[in-house]
Amino acid sequence: MSSLCLQRLQEERKKWRKDHPFGFFAKPTKKQDGSMNLQKWEAGIPGKEGTLWKDGVYPVTIEYPDDYPSKPPKVKFPAGFYHPNIYPSGTVCLSILNEDQDWRPAITLKQIALGIQDLLDSPNPDSPAQEPAWRAFSKNKKEYERNVIEQAKEYTK
Amino acid sequence: MSNSKVNAIPESVPLHRSTVQELHSWRTRDISAIFNETRSQFSNTLNQLAETDLKDASSLSSLAQVYKDFQNLESQQKVLQGNITDAKTRYRTQSDELPPVTWENWDAYREGRLQAPKLSNVFADVEREKKGNARAMPNDSLSRLFKALPHILADPQCILPDERTDDDLQIEGGRIELTCPITCMPFKKPMISRKCGHVFDFDGIEQHLAGQPTKDCPQSGCGQKVAMKDLIRDEVMELRCKVAATKSTSAKAEEALHTV
Numbered sequence: 001m002s003s004l005c006l007q008r009l010q011e012e013r014k015k016w017r018k019d020h021p022f023g024f025f026a027k028p029t030k031k032q033d034g035s036m037n038l039q040k041w042e043a044g045i046p047g048k049e050g051t052l053w054k055d056g057v058y059p060v061t062i063e064y065p066d067d068y069p070s071k072p073p074k075v076k077f078p079a080g081f082y083h084p085n086i087y088p089s090g091t092v093c094l095s096i097l098n099e100d101q102d103w104r105p106a107i108t109l110k111q112i113a114l115g116i117q118d119l120l121d122s123p124n125p126d127s128p129a130q131e132p133a134w135r136a137f138s139k140n141k142k143e144y145e146r147n148v149i150e151q152a153k154e155y156t157k
Numbered sequence: 158m159s160n161s162k163v164n165a166i167p168e169s170v171p172l173h174r175s176t177v178q179e180l181h182s183w184r185t186r187d188i189s190a191i192f193n194e195t196r197s198q199f200s201n202t203l204n205q206l207a208e209t210d211l212k213d214a215s216s217l218s219s220l221a222q223v224y225k226d227f228q229n230l231e232s233q234q235k236v237l238q239g240n241i242t243d244a245k246t247r248y249r250t251q252s253d254e255l256p257p258v259t260w261e262n263w264d265a266y267r268e269g270r271l272q273a274p275k276l277s278n279v280f281a282d283v284e285r286e287k288k289g290n291a292r293a294m295p296n297d298s299l300s301r302l303f304k305a306l307p308h309i310l311a312d313p314q315c316i317l318p319d320e321r322t323d324d325d326l327q328i329e330g331g332r333i334e335l336t337c338p339i340t341c342m343p344f345k346k347p348m349i350s351r352k353c354g355h356v357f358d359f360d361g362i363e364q365h366l367a368g369q370p371t372k373d374c375p376q377s378g379c380g381q382k383v384a385m386k387d388l389i390r391d392e393v394m395e396l397r398c399k400v401a402a403t404k405s406t407s408a409k410a411e412e413a414l415h416t417v
Contacts, residue, residue, distance in 0.1 A: 003364075004340065004360070004361065007340055008340055008341055011336075011340065012341060015341060067367075069339060069375075070364075070365050070367065096377070102377065104375050104377040104378075104379075105339045105375040106338035106339065106375050106376045106377050107377050111377070
């Protein structure tokens with residue numbers, strides 16, 4: 001890991017502890033020996049009030065590559081997570097997390113977390129990442145809504 | 158001309174070969190060292206003020222004017238030096254075009270049929286011609302710092318009056334961040350991109366570029382590219398950080414005093 005990556009992640013942690021949006025959590029994981037792994041975090045993204053997602057806090061893992069912040073972190077939901085822009089593996093397809101699109105080193109954890117929360121209820125129909133949720137979202141809204149509400153129950157606050 | 162009084166001796170004669178050397182030796186004293194010394198004293202004053210936790214910085218706005226006056230003085234001195242050099246060259250050229258004084262042409266010079274230039278007239282001509290294109294002093298970094306100082310002393314994170322038109326600065330809630338967006342650490346050596354005005358720490362941007370000639374500006378939403386050659390020292394940000402450090406030290410000292 002570069003010194004920049006480590007330094008930045010320490011600052012990200014400080015910043016998050018000092019101030020983070022309501023209902024979210026994020027913390028570095030522990031290595032087997034019990035020490036902190038700053039390159040892999042666990043976080044919870046709450047669904048927005050007034051949306052189909054409101055009852056859940058959705059778990060994600062955030063993995064920072066060695067050349068972070070030049071390269072973006074990889075954000076993953078549990079495999080099989082139901083959302084049009086999330087791959088079967090759970091990987092999130094979001095422009096600000098794509099090095100070739102809108103990722104910039106200045107983007108902070110807070111912005112990423114809020115960006116993912118936005119994505120939950122505002123899927124992008126132009127970049128499908130999985131078959132079931134995308135098909136239901138574009139062809140059968142009733143089924144889509146039912147599935148989203150059902151999924152929220154699995155991840156209740 | 159012929160009707161008027163004819164001089165007993167010529168009013169002026171061409172420069173004699175033996176006096177050319179003397180003409181060359183006439184020059185203005187070089188006082189640039191004095192100006193440089195004064196400028197460094199201005200700079201010291203600025204730094205001392207940044208390290209003083211002034212409660213009322215409003216009176217400091219006159220410092221910007223004092224510095225401006227100093228700049229004008231220096232610019233006038235430079236213009237004067239330039240004019241003297243120009244006048245000497247022109248005088249010499251005009252003089253060289255005329256035949257040297259001899260017994261044969263003495264009368265021609267005396268009666269004004271041949272007219273040699275006069276140094277004082279040539280100098281007056283040059284001054285008159287150059288008057289129109291007197292350059293306004295450029296805003297050097299010290300003059301910008303003096304203008305910014307009262308605002309920054311009042312609030313190190315304030316948006317300066319001349320920054321208000323730039324709508325894509327790194328502003329969060331109308332405040333300028335004193336941390337690098339790449340390292341997220343307080344600025345150590347802030348560098349500003351001349352293209353987009355975004356500021357990064359030298360170490361952060363250097364590691365981000367990682368030897369590549371150019372990359373997208375690290376600030377999100379900025380459409381500019383950035384290269385090492387686009388980055389210059391951001392002295393305003395340095396001043397902000399220095400003042401912020403002073404304020405935080407003095408706040409801590411005050412706090413300690415209260416606990417005692």
